[in-house]
Amino acid sequence: MAAAEQELPKIAASVAARPARSLWRDAWFTFTRDRLAVTGLVVLTIMVLGALVGPYLWTQPATAIDFTIALKGPSLEHPFGTDDLGRDMLARVLFGGRISIAVGITAVVLAVTLGTAIGAFAGYFGRLDNPLMRLTDLFLSLPVLPVLLVLIYLFRESLQRSLGSEIGTFVMIVGVIGVLNWMAVARLVRAEFLSLKRRDFVEAARCTGARDGRIISRHILPNSLSPVLVAATIGVGGAVITESTLSFLGLGFPPDVPSLGRLLFDATNYLDFAPHFAIFPGLAIFLIVLAINFIGDGLRDALDPRRKI
Amino acid sequence: MGRFILRRLLVAIPTLIAISFVMYAILALAPIDPLAQFALDPRVPPEVRENVRRSLGLDQPWPIRYAKWLTSLAQGNFGISFMTRSSVSDLIWQRLPNTLAVVGVAYLVGVLIGLPAGILSAIRRNTVVDRVISLSAYAGFSVPTFFTGILLIIIFSIKLRWFTFIYDSRLEVTDLQTLWLQIRQSIMPITVLALFDAAVLTRYVRASMLENLPLDYVRTAHAKGLRERFVVLRHVLRNSLIPVVTLIALGVPAVFGGAIVTEQIFRVPGIGELLVTSIGTGDTPVVAAVVIIFAVLVVGFNLIADVLYAVLDPRIKYT
Numbered sequence: 001m002a003a004a005e006q007e008l009p010k011i012a013a014s015v016a017a018r019p020a021r022s023l024w025r026d027a028w029f030t031f032t033r034d035r036l037a038v039t040g041l042v043v044l045t046i047m048v049l050g051a052l053v054g055p056y057l058w059t060q061p062a063t064a065i066d067f068t069i070a071l072k073g074p075s076l077e078h079p080f081g082t083d084d085l086g087r088d089m090l091a092r093v094l095f096g097g098r099i100s101i102a103v104g105i106t107a108v109v110l111a112v113t114l115g116t117a118i119g120a121f122a123g124y125f126g127r128l129d130n131p132l133m134r135l136t137d138l139f140l141s142l143p144v145l146p147v148l149l150v151l152i153y154l155f156r157e158s159l160q161r162s163l164g165s166e167i168g169t170f171v172m173i174v175g176v177i178g179v180l181n182w183m184a185v186a187r188l189v190r191a192e193f194l195s196l197k198r199r200d201f202v203e204a205a206r207c208t209g210a211r212d213g214r215i216i217s218r219h220i221l222p223n224s225l226s227p228v229l230v231a232a233t234i235g236v237g238g239a240v241i242t243e244s245t246l247s248f249l250g251l252g253f254p255p256d257v258p259s260l261g262r263l264l265f266d267a268t269n270y271l272d273f274a275p276h277f278a279i280f281p282g283l284a285i286f287l288i289v290l291a292i293n294f295i296g297d298g299l300r301d302a303l304d305p306r307r308k309i
Numbered sequence: 310m311g312r313f314i315l316r317r318l319l320v321a322i323p324t325l326i327a328i329s330f331v332m333y334a335i336l337a338l339a340p341i342d343p344l345a346q347f348a349l350d351p352r353v354p355p356e357v358r359e360n361v362r363r364s365l366g367l368d369q370p371w372p373i374r375y376a377k378w379l380t381s382l383a384q385g386n387f388g389i390s391f392m393t394r395s396s397v398s399d400l401i402w403q404r405l406p407n408t409l410a411v412v413g414v415a416y417l418v419g420v421l422i423g424l425p426a427g428i429l430s431a432i433r434r435n436t437v438v439d440r441v442i443s444l445s446a447y448a449g450f451s452v453p454t455f456f457t458g459i460l461l462i463i464i465f466s467i468k469l470r471w472f473t474f475i476y477d478s479r480l481e482v483t484d485l486q487t488l489w490l491q492i493r494q495s496i497m498p499i500t501v502l503a504l505f506d507a508a509v510l511t512r513y514v515r516a517s518m519l520e521n522l523p524l525d526y527v528r529t530a531h532a533k534g535l536r537e538r539f540v541v542l543r544h545v546l547r548n549s550l551i552p553v554v555t556l557i558a559l560g561v562p563a564v565f566g567g568a569i570v571t572e573q574i575f576r577v578p579g580i581g582e583l584l585v586t587s588i589g590t591g592d593t594p595v596v597a598a599v600v601i602i603f604a605v606l607v608v609g610f611n612l613i614a615d616v617l618y619a620v621l622d623p624r625i626k627y628t
Contacts, residue, residue: 137324138327138328141324141328141562141604141607141611142328142562142604143600143604143607144562144563145562145565145566145569145570146566146569146584146599146600146603147332149569149584149585149588150332150335150336150588151335153588153591154335154336237451241453244453244455245453245455245570248453248455248570248573249573249585250585250589251588264456264459267459268459268574271462271467275463275467278456278463279460279463282456282459285456286448286451286452286456289451289452289453290447290448290451290452293450294447
């Protein structure tokens with residue numbers, strides 16, 4: 001007992017000497033102990049770097065047509081083989097990854113912004129809660145993919161005419177995915193706001209004269225970011241899948257913009273004698289989404305204090 | 310119980326009407342002419358074109374068209390397809406059974422795989438079994454359904470030549486042989502969807518079981534000397550399924566989304582394939598009807614999930 005008492009000041013001193021640990025540092029600590037999450041982070045970093053820098057390192061053009069080598073399997077010169085027009089598949093997959101990741105991230109930024117705004121208003125202002133949540137329920141019972149297909153069918157031409165075929169398609173796909181995927185975030189944010197707005201620190205902020213806008217943006221919102229971050233991470237994977245599904249159904253990017261889904265769609269006619277044409281873009285989608293899901297789950301474990309027992 | 314279902318039905322109907330209104334408004338206000346292809350045909354004189362517009366009711370303002378459409382919809386009349394000139398409800402009734410059969414059987418198979426896998430994974434937490442099951446589940450819901458389909462085609466149709474990958478819609482089951490053919494051509498589309506359903510379900514069941522296993526009531530059940538199997542299946546599983554049912558209900562739109570993709574890959578003549586084809590040909594009445602059918606299916610299955618929820622959780626009163 002006496003020995004333990006002598007030890008106490010030493011322990012206290014060592015604790016005090018330790019660098020201050022914030023929530024984010026704590027979360028990072030937990031995250032790096034999760035082997036799957038770290039693997040996901042490494043794989044995703046490689047894929048993103050590949051998509052960003054790859055086209056500069058792998059200098060074969062993604063658009064050079066050469067019919068003499070059409071639909072050839074993997075070789076040293078073309079590690080992923082060639083497509084039906086003899087274009088290098090590695091270059092096309094790298095480029096496609098760039099498009100798919102860009103669509104995924106932009107669509108999620110839109111969805112999270114919408115969801116956070118709607119959830120914050122519903123959670124903070126009692127009057128708006130019921131109508132906004134009815135709206136959320138309505139969107140949740142929409143058959144998402146059919147509605148996406150219809151929206152694209154209806155607005156594709158006019159958007160492509162006004163913005164050009166590439167930017168027009170990008171804006172449209174990002175827009176419809178964002179507009180149809182904000183509901184989960186809205187529910188999460190609303191739940192956080194409902195529980196946080198009754199806390200003492202919010203009361204204290206109000207007593208110092210802070211207005212609603214400031215309380216929402218500076219006091220409640222930063223404290224409700226963790227579940228949003230997790231939902232956003234997993235949402236990027238979902239958006240990548242949705243984009244490739246749309247392209248796969250022929251309602252996504254035009255043939256000259258090789259998103260990963262578009263590559264798969266082009267490959268479906270040649271499955272019997274050129275399976276590599278479909279397998280490499282498909283594997284790329286799979287790896288991106290799998291890595292994102294691992295990261296998302298790792299983040300959830302790291303950021304959710306209730307799970308730390 | 311009856312009153313509970315009735316009340317939920319009364320909530321479901323306004324939802325459906327709202328969805329149909331929004332869909333119809335979007336279709337009507339979109340910058341696309343449902344008769345665009347028809348109008349481009351130089352052989353059609355303008356007055357005939359006007360007559361066709363009038364006969365299809367397209368000369369009236371869209372809120373009136375919507376009201377008329379909704380009234381006939383309520384009587385089971387979905388209108389006439391612009392392209393095939395046949396009744397939309399005939400087209401849908403021909404195809405809906407295919408979609409429901411594929412989705413239904415796939416879900417059943419998914420439950421038969423996912424439920425035991427999730428339970429096993431949870432009670433053998435952090436063992437090799439758990440790792441294998443969890444990793445497979447991760448892979449299963451990270452792989453897009455169209456890629457699973459393509460992989461199955463490459464492996465089983467092209468390399469092994471076990472199944473044909475084109476679904477023969479004219480096949481009628483009359484005897485054992487045609488039944489066998491029907492099963493053979495349904496295996497791959499069903500497998501694609503079942504693997505996805507199983508993966509999602511495994512994760513939900515595992516997570517939910519893990520939340521319940523350390524609770525006091527489980528220790529009490531063990532302490533009374535109940536057998537392990539009984540504790541897991543009767544106590545933990547039943548309580549774990551409550552949140553799972555909600556999660557499944559939220560996932561219903563994704564299930565039907567997967568069905569659209571699967572039907573497209575394997576050319577299964579279901580309503581998803583009808584939707585994609587009609588979008589391609591600009592057949593607005595069919596598009597509107599199929600979207601409404603999908604909305605009805607999603608709302609309907611949500612309703613079923615709600616009822617199941619009430620059955621599983623005795624704390625919820627039916628009133």
